[in-house]
Amino acid sequence: MLLTFTDVFKRYQTAEGPLTVLDGLSLSLDGGETLALTGESGSGKSTLLHLAAGLDQADAGAVRIDGVEIGALKDTGRAAMRREVVGLIFQQFNLIPSLTVGANLAFHARLAGRHDAAWQADLAARLGLENLLNRYPEQLSGGQQQRVAIGRTLGARPKLVLADEPTGNLDEATGDGVIALMLNLVRETGAALLMVTHSQRLAERLDRRIHLTGGRIL
Numbered sequence: 001m002l003l004t005f006t007d008v009f010k011r012y013q014t015a016e017g018p019l020t021v022l023d024g025l026s027l028s029l030d031g032g033e034t035l036a037l038t039g040e041s042g043s044g045k046s047t048l049l050h051l052a053a054g055l056d057q058a059d060a061g062a063v064r065i066d067g068v069e070i071g072a073l074k075d076t077g078r079a080a081m082r083r084e085v086v087g088l089i090f091q092q093f094n095l096i097p098s099l100t101v102g103a104n105l106a107f108h109a110r111l112a113g114r115h116d117a118a119w120q121a122d123l124a125a126r127l128g129l130e131n132l133l134n135r136y137p138e139q140l141s142g143g144q145q146q147r148v149a150i151g152r153t154l155g156a157r158p159k160l161v162l163a164d165e166p167t168g169n170l171d172e173a174t175g176d177g178v179i180a181l182m183l184n185l186v187r188e189t190g191a192a193l194l195m196v197t198h199s200q201r202l203a204e205r206l207d208r209r210i211h212l213t214g215g216r217i218l
């Protein structure tokens with residue numbers, strides 16, 4: 001298994017008192033598998049993704065990537081795991097505004113020590129970005145920005161891609177095109193994908209679907 005959650009609990013302290021968001025949740029994702037995560041607003045989908053990315057820690061239970069329990073790693077170990085194994089794609093694109101499209105595309109691959117000019121050129125072409133490489137993110141449409149974000153993530157050849165509502169800011173037709181490109185590239189590189197979506201229609205395009213409710217997977 002590439003990613004496992006075993007009996008994971010996550011609580012937040014809120015102004016109204018403690019809130020249990022994940023309540024003994026377990027799940028597993030195989031290498032190369034694509035999995036859609038749905039759930040009501042506020043059910044804990046982003047919380048789960050943050051735990052999978054090592055951006056936050058569980059209060060109890062274990063989150064493992066490639067057999068390594070990320071809660072047991074020190075900060076530097078978790079950062080290395082994020083850099084080298086995990087790729088993140090967010091609704092808000094999160095491109096680096098001061099870097100060109102070309103430099104954004106290369107950024108994660110360089111950080112991971114896996115920059116490969118031929119692969120980057122191939123990705124740019126596949127994502128229809130080859131004529132935009134010298135532009136800055138603010139000079140792109142939302143769909144173009146998300147294609148850069150996908151290229152930036154896959155440029156580093158992560159084993160695990162975590163996507164949080166990747167087409168949430170795009171219209172349906174643009175979003176469908178972006179998802180198709182992302183799924184093709186994810187499948188081609190053999191990465192696994194955990195994608196949060198509100199859309200049952202998009203969820204149907206992935207290998208498997210899970211639904212988060214009451215802090216657990218149905």
Ligand SMILES: Nc1ncnc2c1ncn2[C@@H]1O[C@H](COP(=O)(O)OP(=O)(O)OP(=O)(O)O)[C@@H](O)[C@H]1O
Pocket residue numbers: 012013014019021039040041042043044045046047048
């Ligand atoms: N840092 C925090 N402190 C306190 N409560 C939080 C914090 N982060 C999230 N929550 C609460 O935890 C619950 C789960 O939030 P989360 O963002 O994981 O849900 P979600 O399923 O991703 O929601 P949405 O679909 O609306 O994005 C919500 O009730 C939210 O208010």
